[in-house]
Amino acid sequence: MTTPDTRRPRSASDILRIALRRNVGAMVWGTVLMGLYQAGETAFPIALGLIVEHTMQDRSTGSLALSIGSLALIITTVSLSWRFGMRILQKANTTEAHRWRVRVADCGLQPVARDVDLKSGEVLTIATEDADQTADIVEVVPLLVSSLVAVLVATVALGLADLRLGVLVIVGTVAILSVLSVMSKRIGSSTREQQARVARAGAKVADLITGLRPLHGFGGNHAAFLSYRKVSTEARHQAIVVARANGAYAGVATALNATLAAAVTLTAGWLAFNGRITIGELVMAVGLAQFIMEPLKMFSDMPKYVMMAHASAERMALVLAAPAVATPGPELPAAGGDLEIDCVRYGALRGLKFRVHAGEFVAVAVYQPRAAADLASVLAVKVAPDAYEGVVRLGGQDIAGLSVDAVREHMLVNPYEGEIFAGTLRTNIDPSGTSRTVPEAVEASMLTDVVALHSGGLDHGVRDRGANLSGGQRQRLSLARALAADSDVLVLHDPTTAVDAVTEQLIARNVAKLRRGRTTVVITSSPSLLDAADRVLVLDDGVVTAEDSHRNLLATDEDYRRAVAR
CATH class of the missing domain: 1.20.1560.10 (ABC transporter type 1, transmembrane domain)
Structure with missing residues (x-):
């Protein structure tokens, strides 16, 4: 009552x-x-x-x-x-x-x-x-x-x-x-x-x-x-x-x-x-x-x-008094499950359909930035299931029937502009203080140079919105936080746009290694991350138009080569 x-x-x-x-x-x-x-x-x-x-x-x-x-x-x-x-x-x-x-x-x-x-x-x-x-x-x-x-x-x-x-x-x-x-x-x-x-x-x-x-x-x-x-x-x-x-x-x-x-x-x-x-x-x-x-x-x-x-x-x-956009469901997703997008229509997405198997590392090369943002919003449960057509399944279950909190415990979507909070590097990477993989996340995100640069190490102070960090440092700090969460399914949206090519290549290799055996989706146009993925899905005009490894797509798809080659 x-x-x-x-x-x-x-x-x-x-x-x-x-x-x-x-x-x-x-x-x-x-x-x-x-x-x-x-x-x-x-x-x-x-x-x-x-x-x-x-x-x-x-x-x-x-x-x-x-x-x-x-x-x-x-x-x-x-x-x-x-x-x-x-x-x-x-x-x-x-x-x-x-x-x-x-x-x-x-x-x-x-x-x-x-x-x-x-x-x-x-x-x-x-x-x-x-x-x-x-x-x-x-x-x-x-x-x-x-x-x-x-x-x-x-x-x-x-x-x-x-x-x-x-x-x-x-x-x-x-x-x-x-x-x-x-x-x-x-x-x-x-x-x-x-x-x-x-x-x-x-x-x-x-x-x-x-x-x-x-x-x-x-x-x-x-x-x-x-x-x-x-x-x-x-x-x-x-x-x-x-x-x-x-x-x-x-x-x-x-x-x-x-x-x-x-x-x-x-x-x-x-x-x-x-x-x-x-x-x-x-x-x-x-x-x-x-x-x-x-x-x-x-x-x-x-x-x-x-x-x-x-x-x-x-x-x-x-x-x-405002009603919630969606009412959370009572069920829990299965741990370590796969991720399926089934005929989703929302914004720039035009009946998008693909599946990522459990433990797979998949990169999604999106030609239109709006479509990338819409896909990230749908996966992050920022859009109510009844606001789009189609179904998103996590572990074989429709997320509309799952608890939103539980979805986020199993699937983490790291946004393009991850918020940086006033505190320290450590509290930004591990806000709850419960992660066991902070050192690995720092190393994989190539944040080690920032940690080594300051005498306080991980306890170095960070200002609100990361005002005392560069754009690349803020992006790597956000990536370290996503990796430290160690979620079953991790979705990264353009995690390396502000870092140099050499660092980006190292990050791609480290992320693939750290996330081995865990389901990972990267929405990106980075050649390094595309090359590190098990397979690449090409998303053009809201639908998947091609699917293969990065190197095969470079050799066979002229549009893909022009879009991602640097």
């Missing part, structure tokens, strides 16, 4: 309900303590009024000591309740934000991409800023209730002094909230748009960083800069809109609260002048008029934060 915490939220309201439900305990204690804090704050001017009233009648030392003790007790209560109440609420807030960050990240990292029109940079913003703002609801509700406690205590105290003062506070509070609730809706919609624009700008930055070298290559720097400046300017303009709305909200809230405080003070003064209330009640009313501004400000700010939390929850729902 699906619990409220684990079921998939479908809307912003679902997300907020889940956040509130699983923090009930912390919110109750936080509400009690913050309510005690607000009650203590409000009790201070009430106590002062009572002290003035009784001191005028009884001027004894005992009464003075009792008054001082009462004020000390109130101050202590206010201090401790604030300290522990905010500690509980902020811990719950931080924990809840972490839960949503993990949940959004989990959706973004699903083995099969989710059907949502968001780039990775936008998902990152949702997993950070939107998760934080959504979790604020855990803190907002107790503060809202505690502020209401302060307003009610002040209303009752003023009403007991004179009914008109109590009615004035009630009417003023309702009027203030009515005005601010209208303004908070505008802030919510503006914030939602701001988050979307900031996310798009972040996604654009990520795309530019990834493609910086190609942009330099064909002189697209200026066009890329103009593109980013456009989305960045839009984000800046929207941020200004939100800032103005927040400024207007804060200004109106302060002005209205001050107006109500002034109205209470003047009314109390008029009542005291006419003898309707005592001097002690006047002191209490003036004090409450000043103290009530803080809870009123907090109370009037809450609609804004509720709308901001709701706006961020709506953006999180875009990711969390």
Whole structure:
């Protein structure tokens, strides 16, 4: 049975309900303590009024000591309740934000991409800023209730002094909230748009960083800069809109609260002048008029934060409620099985059909780069099985009926642009720390010179995206990681395009040796890798047009010779 915490939220309201439900305990204690804090704050001017009233009648030392003790007790209560109440609420807030960050990240990292029109940079913003703002609801509700406690205590105290003062506070509070609730809706919609624009700008930055070298290559720097400046300017303009709305909200809230405080003070003064209330009640009313501004400000700010939390929850729902492109199957593939592509039609693939037997080393020479990318995407399970025609079988089983995680445990597809992470050479080669073939993988990928070049060896630091490595070093590091995984079926997509011919020949020989007896597919146009393969499949216009050894194809196929000869 699906619990409220684990079921998939479908809307912003679902997300907020889940956040509130699983923090009930912390919110109750936080509400009690913050309510005690607000009650203590409000009790201070009430106590002062009572002290003035009784001191005028009884001027004894005992009464003075009792008054001082009462004020000390109130101050202590206010201090401790604030300290522990905010500690509980902020811990719950931080924990809840972490839960949503993990949940959004989990959706973004699903083995099969989710059907949502968001780039990775936008998902990152949702997993950070939107998760934080959504979790604020855990803190907002107790503060809202505690502020209401302060307003009610002040209303009752003023009403007991004179009914008109109590009615004035009630009417003023309702009027203030009515005005601010209208303004908070505008802030919510503006914030939602701001988050979307900031996310798009972040996604654009990520795309530019990834493609910086190609942009330099064909002189697209200026066009890329103009593109980013456009989305960045839009984000800046929207941020200004939100800032103005927040400024207007804060200004109106302060002005209205001050107006109500002034109205209470003047009314109390008029009542005291006419003898309707005592001097002690006047002191209490003036004090409450000043103290009530803080809870009123907090109370009037809450609609804004509720709308901001709701706006961020709506953006999180875009990711969390999006259905997965494919539902993983329950079965497991057979270990050491073969790989079969049966009449697959997808993108540039036009009914592609071939089979790689278990333990075979096969190279696929693809004349069109788009077809190579589409083949790699299908094998990497980045494309849902129902998004293409035909069948991909692993160990004789259709991958549509297999667990995606299990498929990736048995078949690893190393992408053309393998991501390099901040850390060390070792953590990039063996992220899990469980591989037993790291030395062999380093040697086979010809990464030994990089290791030997630095005193730290495999513990040499690597910057994010491999910024302190050359293109060839990054590619060899990615290849070493793929080889260290030691999977039953390994698919490599152009693993040596950034290395020199001599190194490429050594890598081809080493990979063939290391992977002997293991199923290996290399999508490449490298003569060295083609020559090292047991057989070569020629893929032209989305179908296999020839099949033989590299040397036989060179001797018999003119198109092949022109495509791969260097």
